[in-house]
Amino acid sequence: MTSNTRVVVIGAGLAGVRLARRLGELGTSVTLVGDEEHRPYNRVLLAEVLAGRYSPEVIALPAPAELTRGRVAGIDREVRAVHLADGSEIAYDTLVLATGSNPVLPPLRGLFTPDHVLPEGVHAFRTMDDCLGLSKAVRPGVKAVVIGGGLLGVSAARALAMRGAQVVLAQQSERLMERQLDPAASKLVRRHLVDLGVEVHTDLRVRDVRCVGGAVRSVEMADGYALDADLVVLACGVHPRAGLAKAAGLDVRKGIVVDDELRTSDPHIRAIGDCAQHDGTVYGLAAPALEQADILAELLAGNATARYTGTRALTRLTLAGEGFFDLAVFGETEARPGDDVVQLADATRGTYRKVVVRDDRLVGGVLVGELGTVGALARAWEGAEPLPDDGPLLHLLTNDGGS
Incomplete structure (x- = not known):
């Protein structure tokens, strides 16, 4: 990709900011468009702000230099331009949709006021x-x-x-x-x-x-x-924010459909993060969004061999402070016939550890409590290598050392 190619990214969440930063490091300038008035931030840590543990500044992301604040009203694929609600437009050679997801609002009686806003409280x-x-x-x-x-x-x-x-x-x-x-x-x-x-x-x-x-x-x-x-x-829950893509005539199913180069049905438009559907999967997690951003940065910077083949996603919830709580879930947590399952529970400490082994490979696990074992187990799972014969699994499960 030539250095004067215009890359426009819609969405200033984790995926969009990571992509803009990576492209900046690789010498490609980016126009990032975000519709929130706040500095870009790590959405994963909002609960910690609500709990009073962090101020909003603590979860801010390092913002790329060129951040345009505004709501995108539409995409003109013919002339390759993004139209903003204020009437301005931004031309692109490559457009990246990193629009994230919207909250699911349940069909409850009385949920909206007559003018379709949520009631006070x-x-x-x-x-x-x-x-x-x-x-x-x-x-x-x-x-x-x-x-x-x-x-x-x-x-x-x-x-x-x-x-x-x-x-x-x-x-x-x-x-x-x-x-x-x-x-x-x-x-x-x-x-x-x-x-x-x-x-x-x-x-x-x-x-x-x-x-x-x-x-x-x-x-x-x-x-x-x-x-x-x-x-x-x-x-x-949430659902992919794919309205712009749908209005522009892109292929949208559960999310915006992308291939291994994170390309949508329009070769000039890519999609990453919570809004994207790759190989039938919408991840809705931080790790896949960051991985997609890194791979797309490589592709857009000229690495023609880079491909996204899916993420083996680990769900992690760490709630610090009073009553510290740690949880990790990865892979297949329900055993099939013939699988080996190892479970350890300590009611006094409130810890629970379960792993599923199939054909001498770790295929999934659930870990609750103060976890020092996540790193080692996750590496064994991600590597999909056969487990050694000398029984390290129990050691992995019981070791409270560094992760």
């Missing part, structure tokens, strides 16, 4: 503005209901509890973080939250948000039971 938990709005509203004794018991809901409930709120976590399925955790690990997460004073309800479907004078007052369950609420946090 009801917050999504996805952006810095969401986080700052919640931080402003939370105070000791405030009644908070978190809807959703996945990774985001657990993080939000814990952060609010650490700020002194009376927190109820309502999860529709039968256990917390059911997509990542087996029942034993999920039970430990629940115990951790309960120890912090969070009231956890599973198998509980929320039906209705009740407001008085435009402000939330209670949340009603499907069985008619009502929970008083001064604050409601919607943590029901």
